[in-house]
Amino acid sequence: MAGLMTALLAVVALAAVAALGAGAGMSGVFGIAVPYVAVAIFVAGFIKKVVGWASTPQPFSIATTGGQQYSLPWVKQAKFDNPSTPGQTFVRMALEVLCFRSLFRNTKLDNRVAEGRVAYGSDKSLWLFALMFHYCFLIVFIRHFRFFLEPVPFVITGVEFVDSILQIGVPTLYLTDVFLVVGVTFLLARRLWDPKLSYISLANDYFPLFLILAIALSGIYMRYVAKVDVIAIKQLAIGLVSFKPYIPPNIDWSFYMHFFLVCVLWAYFPFSKLMHLGGVFLSPTRNLPNNTRMERYINPWNDPSIKPHTYEEYEDDFREKMIEAGLPVDKEA
């Protein structure tokens, strides 16, 4: 619980800092300095981490196999759960990254002592909400490019169009805004309700959830309640990406709060578990084919000096007894 409270307070404090700071005339800091620093930390940190992983050798090919291996010609191979070629492995990875396939398998333990049996019910809730959360986040992220790009590319307008297809309210409600909040809320709620999860949860599990929730809510507030000056914000954004920073007057404080929280997320990202974004591609149990009997996998640090206790040593040890037992020997006694 300490973790939960700390994370919550941290996010509240960060939001307050930005809201108050921007209100007190520090918009230059929050609109220019912080975003540059945050993005720099993100880029450098992300690269450092991924390069750190990638440059560490993966000594053994340890694919976790989830189905029938490549075997005799009449045995049907589970190509995408137990891939034996790079192509199949690529599909496995794509299914993992795009569809969260491993989570799709999830089951839930159900120990029915009274009936004397243990059952495992299918549990797709985490899969569903995690998928919802990640895809909504992605779409929201893509949508935001309209602030940075002029003219706004057709793809982005298209995404926006579909996203607001229900035409609810003014400004039109984006579905992904809603589902993003629903997704995060679910992820947060299960951490609180499931005792197993709350037991393993740390401040750095709660913090990103609160942070993202705060980002989403402040964004929603800006758009639907404060109805901030979108043109001005776009000027600021374009100023940033074109390296001609400019702070337009009269941007609502809520924008700075939203923007600052996003910057915190950028800067926090490389040092946190959020790096699973990069890590998922490097997981050796998933990104390697199970073809180790067909092709030799090379371990760069394989130590050639490690030798077996040789047969000669063995025979020296047992020669007499071997001869007596009629076992063949290389050297007679």
Added chain:
Amino acid sequence: MSKMAPPEELMNVNYATPAEAWMDVKPEFKLGNYSYPGKPDVLKYLGLPNPRDWSPTDEDWKLPPDWRDIIRDGFRELLGKYRSLKVFMDVCVRCGACADKCHFYIGSGDPKNMPVLRAELLRSIYRGEFTVAAKILGKLSGSRKLEEDVVKEWFMYFYQCTQCRRCSLYCPYGIDTAEITFLARDLMNRIGVNINWILEPAANCNRTGNHLGIQPHAFKDMMEFLVDDIETITGRRVEPSFQRKGAEILFITPSGDIFAEPGIYTFMGYLLLFDYLDLDVTWSTYASEGGNFGSFMNDKWMKKLNAKMYHEAKRLGVKYIIGGECGHMWRVLNQYMDTMNGPADFLEVPKSPITGTVFDNAKSTKMIHLVEFTADLIKNGKLNLDKSRNAGITATWHDSCNTSRGMGFFEEPRYVLENVVEKFVDMPAQTIREQTYCCGGGAGLNNGEFTEMRLRGGLPRGNALRYVQEKFDVNTMSCICAIDRATLPGLADYWAPGVKVTGLHELVGNALVFEGEEPRTMNLRQEDLPGIEGSEEEE
């Protein structure tokens, strides 16, 4: 064993989480939940550090004075050698998808047996010692300092993991707690914290070739004993050879198959099959252990013990190797052998001399599993099998963890099984194939003192077994792993009494009809065949 609570009681697992945060809960060693530590002379033989007499229940574990530095340096070394470790330390999101997947968690309710928390035991030190963020945030970020209690906790929980990889299957990032356990054990070995039931067998395998330390002449005697039994049962005198140079095939199986029931029946099945085919195969007393106890310890010993297989194959000049029914052997063979001890360019790509099938799935390792070989024989109609010799058996199949999640043998063994028994049913879908449950005895935990914990860990498997026993009258569970053959009988006696455990080739051996043979009255266990009046008196 006598003190074991009855199954109904053991099933009543308390899954409530403790009031204290996990870092504040100390491990509690009780007889039945830990394995005995490595004996000093065994450590000395293996060249492992800090040989001494100690017990986990002692307050003072007599760690070397600089143990913190050893662990830190070792950890740093492994982080630099294993990308898997590095990535797994960084990317877990503690989503909990793996939490209720571990048989030891299911059977004990101890939250530190949740794979995610098991890994956190190491991760918290990783963060505390190697990351900047954690240094600033301290305990809040889930990091902690290396204390003696941490080592005690590691010992408890990394020797309560059978490296079965079930958790890895469900993890969205494929985080493999088995890998983490493997490396944590490596670290502990560096300060002399290990268990005897891994070290002593490893030492024996190194010196004598088998895990019990049986010397070559005695090994041969045991084999002859089984040969005599085969003669009693079938009237045939099979003639296995040892260390025969120039044989076509070297056959290696876990030595457990020759020493103890029910493995010996599987062993007799091998002998019968080879005799039936008149296969040019030889055995070796030197390389007589398929199971790799080194793989429960560290990469060095895994490599060293595994190397004997190729070493012997080369010396004897065989064409290729066939391996018997074993779990860890196949995990090591599939994922490590060629990398560590290849290339096996002195061998040929395995080609069945009976069917002509070329096993291109083993074109680099040059080693195939007997179950592939037998499945191919059956498919090609090369075996005359009489299922009625196994009448009375309603069989189910136990997918061993290592041949499942470490390689992917599912169809071949089922195909063989269905061809040798009349009735076969699978256990519930969520407990078999890649989702299979561990026997609870893998990775060195198949020792006597660990029985209670192993039976707890056996709860999911035992429960699934009892389900098919009650519903379909299953009375036999077949498997292709020597540890299973050693562990599952006890598990079945406890959780599903009345179910027998067999290896696959025991059933093949029973069903195999030789040309012009004397009619059999007994199976390989010397029990009367159903419907046949045996020479023994009826019960």
